[in-house]
Amino acid sequence: MSKDFYEILGVSKDSSNAEIKKAYRKMAHKYHPDKDGGDEAKFKEVNEAYQTLSDSTKKSQYDQFGQTFDGAGGPGSQGGGGAGFGGFDFSDFQQGSGGQGFEFNFGGGGAGDIFSEMFGGGGERGGGRGREVQVDIEIDYSQVIKGAIKEVSVYKSVHCSHCDGSGGEPGAKENTCKTCSGSGQVQKTMQTILGTIAQAAVCDDCMGKGKTFDKKCTKCKGVGHYREEVIESIDIPAGINDGQSIAITGKGEIGEGGAPAGDLIITVHVVPDSRFVRDGYDIRTIEHINFAQAALGDKIDIETVEGLVKMKIPAGTQSGEIYRIRSKGIPKLRGIGRGDHLVEVIVDVPTKLSRKEKKIIEELRHL
Ligand SMILES: [Zn+2]
Numbered sequence: 001m002s003k004d005f006y007e008i009l010g011v012s013k014d015s016s017n018a019e020i021k022k023a024y025r026k027m028a029h030k031y032h033p034d035k036d037g038g039d040e041a042k043f044k045e046v047n048e049a050y051q052t053l054s055d056s057t058k059k060s061q062y063d064q065f066g067q068t069f070d071g072a073g074g075p076g077s078q079g080g081g082g083a084g085f086g087g088f089d090f091s092d093f094q095q096g097s098g099g100q101g102f103e104f105n106f107g108g109g110g111a112g113d114i115f116s117e118m119f120g121g122g123g124e125r126g127g128g129r130g131r132e133v134q135v136d137i138e139i140d141y142s143q144v145i146k147g148a149i150k151e152v153s154v155y156k157s158v159h160c161s162h163c164d165g166s167g168g169e170p171g172a173k174e175n176t177c178k179t180c181s182g183s184g185q186v187q188k189t190m191q192t193i194l195g196t197i198a199q200a201a202v203c204d205d206c207m208g209k210g211k212t213f214d215k216k217c218t219k220c221k222g223v224g225h226y227r228e229e230v231i232e233s234i235d236i237p238a239g240i241n242d243g244q245s246i247a248i249t250g251k252g253e254i255g256e257g258g259a260p261a262g263d264l265i266i267t268v269h270v271v272p273d274s275r276f277v278r279d280g281y282d283i284r285t286i287e288h289i290n291f292a293q294a295a296l297g298d299k300i301d302i303e304t305v306e307g308l309v310k311m312k313i314p315a316g317t318q319s320g321e322i323y324r325i326r327s328k329g330i331p332k333l334r335g336i337g338r339g340d341h342l343v344e345v346i347v348d349v350p351t352k353l354s355r356k357e358k359k360i361i362e363e364l365r366h367l
């Protein structure tokens, strides 16, 4: 409750949802840890602020009490230590614990919330599923139309093939871990406002394996996995929109103790194209014609996402009329067919007339 979520996002208390979302996206982009000059702590803070301010219930609680009363066990909180202490905010306390395998998991957030898309994997400790990894990519309009295969570099923990995850250098002698007597777990106690809580935690010395080796794996330093840059090939479906995410199961961080890996979440950003405005699966453009074309009709070239297309302007076209070129819009995601290209026609009235033009129009006046 010490943090000012409004200040973190740089918005005022009466900002609209859209303004909050916009500010969040800007900040999240700025501090994204995968970027040069990114800042993971700030990034998390920004996400925490957004998680509260984007949820009307949490926001009104926060406005009223300066904190939220979020129970454990939101949609994003499988795995982990998820203790069910509904009705309290343990976030400060959680930060203070720092203990391995001990975590009050408040990673709630509404389904479909950007926060849960990024961090929804939940339990990254205590044998839980691996963490989600979030990566942003940029594509251009032609890739929206045709779809694309993009290679992205993902920095994540991977299984150590040198020791096959055991943590021991191949051929090294195995010993039972002295710290945990081979169980892989130790009891940790901590003082909380509810009294002393004892909790089984993963043994730090053997990383929960119950065994140590007289020589640790030289590649992973005995951990069984290590972090590295992995190139993943991402199939971007045609029709994807700016800000949409693709989840790839099992391509995130490795899970502890044989648990499944987390997901890789790819957030797609579409580089704006000044020629086209997207409206759902349709494209909207504006075309200027002169009044002779409007009155007499014409055939003009329209630039669509698929190249030039001839469009008929019927005689008697009024300014502001919208013509539809069928199936020249955006392909539909996971569907058959595509949107249309809508052309708004603006009839320009000339501001300067030659002597001859003026004469002809004068004649029109007297008809
Ligand atoms: Zn290894």
Ligand SMILES: [Zn+2]
Residues within 6 Å of the ligand: 177, 178, 179, 180, 181, 182, 183, 184, 185, 203, 204, 205, 206, 207, 208, 209, 210, 211
């Ligand atoms: Zn141990």
